[in-house]
Amino acid sequence: MANTKTSVRASGSLALLDALVKENVDTIFGYPGGAIMPIYDALYDHTQKLNHILVRHEQGAIHAADGYARVSGKTGVVFATSGPAATNLVTGIANAMIDSIPIVCIVGQVYAQLLGTDAFQETDILNITSPITKWNYQVTDPSEIPDVVAKAFYIAGSGRPGPVLIDITKNAQIDEFDYTGYQPVNYIRSYRPKPIVRPEYIEQAAQLINGAKRPFVLYGQGIILGNAEKEFQEFVNKSGIPSAWTLLGKGVLPTKHPLNVGMLGMHGNYAPNVLTNECDVLIAVGMRFDDRITGRLDKYAKQAKIIHLDIDPSEIDKNVKTEVSVWGDVKETLPLLTQLVEKKTHSEWLKQFKELNQKEYDVIIKPEMHPTEGEITMGEVMAVINELTQGEAVYVSDVGQHQMVVCRYAEQNHTRSNVTSGGLGTMGFGLPAAIGAHYAAPHRTVFAFMGDGGAQMNIQELGTILQYGAKVKIIVLNNNYLGMVRQWQQLFNDSRYSFTDIKSPDFAKVAEAYNIKGQRVFDRADLKPAIEAMLAHPETYLLEIKVRKDDNVFPMVPQGKGVSEIVLRAEDI
Amino acid sequence: MQKIEHTLTIYTENQIGLASKIAGLFSRRKINLECLNISPSEIEKIFRFTLVVIESEAVMKNLVRQLEKLVDVFIVYSNTNEEIIWQKMALFKVPTQNIIKNAKVERLLREFGANTVVIRDDYTIFETVGQDSDINKLLKELDKYGLIEFVKSSRIAIIKNSEGIHKKVMDMEKNHPIPDPIVNEYLDKKNLIFDL
Structure with missing residues (x-):
């Protein structure tokens, strides 16, 4: 083969767009500005291949790309200009970093010769985003663009995924160079996305599992990120081990799977929290023992031998000391483990979960999901949603009480259908993330659940819907409070409600101004018909539901307590 | 756990901004860098950071893994004073x-x-x-x-039981040879280089 290269003169901007097309990018969320104008100028001719969604605030763009990535499994792409636009991305980048979501952010920067002069809209975005990106890089020469973009996509999407930022100076967007074509990258010499799988540890893990009387599986988002849902289900079905999920792991097993024993964590289900401290072998798969999962560490599963499967070596022994650590991609390690585990049913042990969860059902779930009097509850909204969607929709939530209610109660048949801000707890995430989710799955029903607080944090994105028509079913669960903080104030600050009482507009009227159909619901009798009307409407729809003002989310592991000290009622704290 | 002097040896790519990324991993945990040296290593284009922190063994283990997670970092060693010159x-x-x-x-x-x-x-x-x-x-x-x-000056250190990084890099390059220059399939059709 001849080594002759042929090339064309191309601007950095054009090379960038070509790279995006070759990376199979179909949707970009962005907002133009001075230092990224050359890229937008090039984009003007190529909107057939690259669908650009103009958001109303850069934070909206990054959360939309985040929601898009979570639902599609692809890498999200964001365009923003320098300075304030780049800093507006920061919250969303941090959100994607802590939740391991692959996003490539392309931001403009002032001309290279102006760097460091405090030029108009100049900010040191590389240093600002250093701790919250998996990798970032500044391009000052157009000839670097193809390689840097290739590296960016590879790094964002491989191993434990994460956000990547490329800062491109304006001259590098404008200047031409000899472009020889785009070549994707699948190797960087200093980067090891996956640790090598060691069979001896898998054997040790299998031995522990096979000898266990009360084994318990905790599963997290790592399985979804590794596209290993099938491998995980095979492991669980064969080993017969009761399995509980982290907030972001929801959906790996369908809600109704017989071995799905519920949600872990501070507001998770009763049984999995209590029995964490009674199992003899704990198998953690693709999760990171976040403090909201473990509660107080010195009271966490002390009796259990712990097996941890994770792709990121820095997560092993970080919070919880393991007996056997199985490093590697769960897509590779789980089938090896499944081969070695014995086929079993742990019916007695599973019965303990069912009994404790029944207790929770009687005390909490039943009155919350099927109340007969008083104002509407968030739980009963979910009961109606479950009845009408049968677990087939995409459920995007914001942050706070409603988030816990949605994640606890939404029935779900599929993976990549629960979108929520886990690690960072970013209020204002819900609406833009739902817009992104719509573009990832345009034919699915996408719900955006929000509280009255979070709904007002990125409410400007209704404008994005107005312009492009993302078909999102928006549900504002309005309790006239910043409910989660109010709950803590009630429980831990003697009901001193310091600035949690929040006034809100008529959300349906706000929607109307954006040409979005909507209505408000106050009475139980109107609830189901309203949700039916929303689902029947072919376009975006906003439903504001007035719910009980003083409801709390229970069960709860109070901060500083162990997981088995989980309480069912406020009186027990 | 007892806090003692640990010397970290970090082999990295020569990348602008990497020093601040590395320093950031310490500052966010409120760990002081006693001293820091950055110099070329025995291999061209690969840099060697030597830094000293006073910390417990458990914290060091975590830090080493966090450092190795940085894309431009090859490998990190943490050693006690007995293990180095x-x-x-x-x-x-x-x-x-x-x-x-x-x-x-x-x-x-x-x-x-x-x-x-x-x-x-x-x-x-x-x-x-x-x-x-x-x-x-x-x-x-x-x-x-x-x-x-x-x-x-800052501390510089040689690890007693270390073969350096030369062999490791050579092995890496052997397993992943630098690909031949890309042969463009559109030799005479310049317009087709683009997918746009």
């Missing part, structure tokens, strides 16, 4: 008058293995290489003779 260098500026007047100074310098770097009418500069305790002792002595200025 380490040195620092110091420069001392002393008024030449005071030295000439004092025969003891010369003896002192010999005792500490210090060398003269510059002699001027107004001052003389000495250098010495050693560990903190030696350097500090000399500092204390020279202070008596009107020491004008003093500077001590």
